[in-house]
Structures are given as structure tokens and as C-alpha cells.
Amino acid sequence: MLSTSLMTQDQVFQFPPAWYPHPLVWSNYIKAFQQVPLFSYFVNSVFVSICTTLGQLLFSSMAAYGFSRFSFPHKNLWFMAFLITMMIPPQVNIVPLFFVMKTFHWVDTYAGLIVPGLFGAFGVFLLRQWFNGLPKELEEAARIDGCNPWQVFWHVALPLAKPALVALAIFVFIASWNSFMWPLIITQSDTMRTLPVGIASLKSSYRDVTDWSVLMAASTISILPILAVFLAGQRQFIQGILQGGVKE
Amino acid sequence: MPTSTTTPTRSLMKRIGQTWGWPALFILPCFMGLGIFTYIPVLMSLGLSFSYWNLLGQPQWVGFSNYSAVLQDPVFWKTLQNTVMFVLGTVSLDVTMALLLALLLNRAIRGIGVFRTIFFLPVITPMVSVALVWGWLYDPNYGWLNAILQLFGVEPIAWLYDKQWALGAIILLQVWKGMGYNMVILLAGLQGIPTHIYESAELDGANGWQQFWRLTLPMLSPTLFFVVTVSLINAFQAFDAVYLLTEGGPENSTQVLVYWLFKNAFQFYKIGPASAMAYILFMIILTLTVIQWQMRKRWVLHEADD
Numbered sequence: 001m002l003s004t005s006l007m008t009q010d011q012v013f014q015f016p017p018a019w020y021p022h023p024l025v026w027s028n029y030i031k032a033f034q035q036v037p038l039f040s041y042f043v044n045s046v047f048v049s050i051c052t053t054l055g056q057l058l059f060s061s062m063a064a065y066g067f068s069r070f071s072f073p074h075k076n077l078w079f080m081a082f083l084i085t086m087m088i089p090p091q092v093n094i095v096p097l098f099f100v101m102k103t104f105h106w107v108d109t110y111a112g113l114i115v116p117g118l119f120g121a122f123g124v125f126l127l128r129q130w131f132n133g134l135p136k137e138l139e140e141a142a143r144i145d146g147c148n149p150w151q152v153f154w155h156v157a158l159p160l161a162k163p164a165l166v167a168l169a170i171f172v173f174i175a176s177w178n179s180f181m182w183p184l185i186i187t188q189s190d191t192m193r194t195l196p197v198g199i200a201s202l203k204s205s206y207r208d209v210t211d212w213s214v215l216m217a218a219s220t221i222s223i224l225p226i227l228a229v230f231l232a233g234q235r236q237f238i239q240g241i242l243q244g245g246v247k248e
Numbered sequence: 249m250p251t252s253t254t255t256p257t258r259s260l261m262k263r264i265g266q267t268w269g270w271p272a273l274f275i276l277p278c279f280m281g282l283g284i285f286t287y288i289p290v291l292m293s294l295g296l297s298f299s300y301w302n303l304l305g306q307p308q309w310v311g312f313s314n315y316s317a318v319l320q321d322p323v324f325w326k327t328l329q330n331t332v333m334f335v336l337g338t339v340s341l342d343v344t345m346a347l348l349l350a351l352l353l354n355r356a357i358r359g360i361g362v363f364r365t366i367f368f369l370p371v372i373t374p375m376v377s378v379a380l381v382w383g384w385l386y387d388p389n390y391g392w393l394n395a396i397l398q399l400f401g402v403e404p405i406a407w408l409y410d411k412q413w414a415l416g417a418i419i420l421l422q423v424w425k426g427m428g429y430n431m432v433i434l435l436a437g438l439q440g441i442p443t444h445i446y447e448s449a450e451l452d453g454a455n456g457w458q459q460f461w462r463l464t465l466p467m468l469s470p471t472l473f474f475v476v477t478v479s480l481i482n483a484f485q486a487f488d489a490v491y492l493l494t495e496g497g498p499e500n501s502t503q504v505l506v507y508w509l510f511k512n513a514f515q516f517y518k519i520g521p522a523s524a525m526a527y528i529l530f531m532i533i534l535t536l537t538v539i540q541w542q543m544r545k546r547w548v549l550h551e552a553d554d
Contacts, residue, residue, distance in 0.1 A: 059278040066274030092526045093289030095513045119281030149270045178374040180488045196376040219377035
């Protein structure tokens with residue numbers, strides 16, 4: 001893909017296919033930015049993914065801490081109510097979710113792209129496991145020093161949960177960056193599109209006269225951030241998968 | 249007297265506050281979010297699956313007619329057949345390949361992390377980019393795949409435009425994209441098997457093949473169980489590749505459930521039948537998961553102690 005993104009149009013359609021570009025055509029990248037609002041797709045993707053990640057970290061860690069540290073009637077039942085949402089395929093609620101968004105007037109807005117993705121049971125499950133494994137003594141000491149439960153959570157428990165939070169953050173970021181079906185449904189105008197949806201529309205709008213090298217340049221740009229995030233936190237990410245998966 | 253009536257209420261409030269106050273503060277935000285964006289839509293979807301609604305006016309109750317309409321539609325059955333073939337194809341190939349790779353990589357060789365990363369990259373790559381590259385590889389005129397096959401004297405194949413090949417081509421792409429995830433999990437499972445049992449097996453004269461069937465597979469069965477379950481659920485929900493490459497064609501040969509559902513809802517505006525299909529999909533996944541959990545006891549080692 002990287003190779004094709006640097007090819008001339010003639011070279012792309014040569015047969016047998018060329019393996020490497022000659023000469024290097026960096027201008028395909030400039031063309032990609034000029035011909036399509038690639039920059040706005042990119043900004044949308046970054047903004048949506050970051051907001052979704054931060055929001056999910058906050059809500060999941062709060063709920064996870066609540067389940068891990070407090071006792072209240074029917075706690076297991078409440079936790080089951082959370083877990084059951086993991087078994088529902090997203091396609092079951094995607095149609096009515098669209099109409100919920102419509103009543104909120106959130107179709108084709110950032111809120112519509114971000115807010116439904118803020119609440120996930122997977123993160124609650126993962127972080128609860130982590131909080132359960134933390135020793136309680138430190139938190140009890142903080143309580144004796146006069147902290148209320150929120151302060152204990154924010155200043156003591158959360159910093160200790162950092163590895164699990166990093167794993168979840170990478171997980172959510174990648175899922176959000178790559179998510180396709182929901183952004184496809186909820187966005188209508190070109191200015192709201194995220195990268196995957198934007199590139200897909202780019203492909204279909206050209207159809208027969210597709211400028212492959214420009215498409216490949218756009219795809220390369222879409223992969224770079226995810227690659228950076230993944231390489232930076234690979235260890236935690238893979239450990240996170242294993243924690244969420246095998247120990248389930 | 250106002251004071252005497254408020255005191256019991258106040259103490260009741262205080263009791264509720266003591267039991268529920270902090271847990272509610274922590275849990276309620278997430279729970280309400282799930283309520284609005286999951287529980288309510290799921291129930292709405294159930295209601296809509298029993299209704300006629302053309303997006304204008306109020307939905308009308310029509311009983312099971314959406315379900316019977318869906319079940320009488322030949323395209324739905326073709327779709328279901330494709331979905332089953334797709335699921336069987338992807339899951340079997342994916343798990344087999346992932347297991348082979350995991351066995352190959354489960355050695356103390358240098359640079360193992362690099363290989364792991366290379367095989368994991370497709371997992372994190374957006375499907376749009378993967379589909380673009382593969383669409384180009386599959387291109388009947390300029391694609392590498394035909395170019396390579398031509399070296400062996402194979403006639404060019406129209407891959408995605410040929411109803412005999414299209415579903416297979418999508419399966420191959422999906423396997424390539426997904427196997428890294430399973431590989432990482434299986435690799436962790438393999439590394440959890442204590443080495444001393446292999447040593448004693450070797451002393452008893454077991455060869456590599458016997459060790460694999462009698463030791464590795466049974467010891468790995470809990471991990472394999474997880475991998476198969478997750479892969480099955482994911483495969484039933486495949487959408488992106490079909491949307492991007494074939495749109496269900498040619499002649500519905502790659503029409504799968506979720507894409508057909510999407511098309512009915514957002515292109516034909518048949519909300520009722522689309523919701524009915526969503527629930528049929530849900531029931532299929534639920535039934536399979538339950539069956540798997542039942543079978544788990546039989547083919548997964550050591551699960552009895554759980």
C-alpha cells in the first residue's frame with residue numbers, strides 16, 4: 001500500500017504489476033489532501049476517538065470502582081445487567097439508536113458520533129478485575145486521613161490502575177478509530193465524516209476511474225496514528241486483551 | 249406538625265442515602281448511558297420487529313407478519329446460507345491458521361516480538377484500508393493475485409465479480425485480518441502449558457505428533473474454546489468488507505445477514521423486517537453461545553473444577 005501510494009497512475013495499472021514505485025511520487029499525498037477533505041476527516045477521527053476514549057475511561061472506571069468497593073443490595077444482579085449488554089450484537093439496536101439520535105437532534109453531529117460510544121460493559125469488567133486485585137489498605141488509610149470516597153477513587157485508586165487504564169485506552173481508541181458502521185449511518189455531510197467513512201465514500205464516488213495511488217495515500221494516512229498508538233502501548237494492549245479474554 | 253412528619257422521611261432518606269449514595273454516584277452515570285443507548289434501543293427494536301413503520305407517522309402493530317415476510321423471502325435464505333458458509337469458512341480457517349502460527353512462534357527464538365507485531369498489524373488496521381488493498385490485489389485486470397497465478401499458467405479469475413469466487417475471496421480477506429488476534433491469545437495459552445509435562449512425555453517415548461494431539465490440544469482447550477466462541481460471534485456480525493467490496497453481489501453471492509439488515513433499514517426503509525432480522529440474528533448468536541457453553545464441559549479440560 002505504501003508502495004502504491006508513491007506510484008504514478010500509469011505504473012498502478014501496468015501489467016504485470018510493479019512491486020515498487022519508480023519514480024517516487026510524493027505528490028499523491030498532496031493530491032489526496034487537495035482532492036478530498038482528507039484533513040477534516042482526519043481531524044474528525046482524532047477528535048471523536050480521543051473524546052470516546054477519555055469518556056469511556058471515566059465512566060467505566062467509575063462504575064468498575066463502584067462495583068469493586070461498595071456493597072449494596074442485589075449487587076450481582078446489577079453487575080449482570082451490565083455484562084448482558086456485551087452479548088447483544090450491536091446490529092440489534094443500531095436501527096432504533098438512529099431514531100433515538102434523531103429525537104435528540106444528534107444526527108450528523110459530534111455528539112451523535114461520540115456519546116453512544118462512551119458506555120461499555122467491557123471496560124467496566126476489565127477494570128473491576130483490576131480494582132479487585134488492588135490491596136485495600138492504602139485506600140483505608142486515605143479514608144482515615146479524611147478523604148471522601150470520591151477523593152480516594154480519584155487520588156489513590158485511579159493512579160494505581162494506570163496499566164489497566166492504558167490497556168483499555170488503546171483498546172477503545174483503536175476500536176473507535178476503525179469503527180465504520182455507526183459513523184456511516186450517523187454522518188450525512190462530508191464535513192462530519194470520519195476517515196474510514198470518508199475514504200469509503202472517496203472510493204465509491206470515483207468507482208470506475210479510481211485514482212488508486214491517491215486512495216492508498218489516504219489509507220496510509222489513516223493507518224499511521226493507529227500504528228503509533230499500538231507500537232507505543234503494545235505490551236499493555238496485548239496484556240489487556242489477554243486479561244479481558246482468557247480470564248473471563 | 250411539620251417537624252414530626254419530616255423526621256421519619258428524613259431518616260428514611262438518610263438510610264437510602266447511606267446504602268445507595270456513593271455506589272449510585274459511581275455506577276449510575278454508566279448505567280444510565282447504557283440504558284439510553286442500549287437497553288431502550290434493544291426494547292424498541294423488539295417492538296419495531298412486530299410493527300409496520302415507514303418512518304412517517306406512528307408504527308402500527310402487525311404481529312408476526314414481519315417475521316413471516318422475512319422467512320418467506322428467498323433472498324433472506326440465500327443470505328442465511330451465505331452467512332453460515334462465511335462463518336464456517338472464516339472460523340475454521342482463522343483458528344487453524346492462528347494455531348499453526350502460534351505453534352511456530354512458540355519458541356525461544358530472537359525477534360519473536362517482531363513477528364508477533366507483524367501478524368497483529370492487520371488486526372488494528374482499519375478495514376477500509378485492508379479492503380482497498382485487497383480489492384486491488386483481487387482486481388481482475390491489474391491485480392497481483394492474477395499476475396502470480398498467471399506465472400503458473402492459471403487463467404485470470406474475476407475474484408470479486410464472479411459469484412463462484414466472491415464469497416471465498418471475502419473469507420480469505422477476513423481470515424488474514426483476524427488471525428493475528430487469535431494467534432496472540434493462543435500463544436499466551438501455549439506459554440501457560442508447563443514444560444515439564446512435555447519432558448515426561450518424551451521420556452515415555454511420545455513423538456511430536458502424539459505430543460500435539462494428546463498434550464498440547466487438551467491443555468489448550470480452554471483457550472481454544474474462548475477463541476472459537478469470540479470468532480463465531482464476530483463472524484456473524486461481519487459487515488465492513490462486504491459493504492466496501494461487493495455490496496452483497498454478484499447476484500447476492502456475498503449477501504450476509506448484517507449487510508442485508510443494514511440495506512433493508514437504511515436503503516429500503518423497511519424498518520420492521522430489518523428489526524425482525526436483527527432479532528433473528530440475536531437469537532442465532534444466543535443459541536450458539538448457549539450450545540457452546542453446554543458443550544464446553546465435554547471438550548474442555550479441567551472445567552469441572554470451575
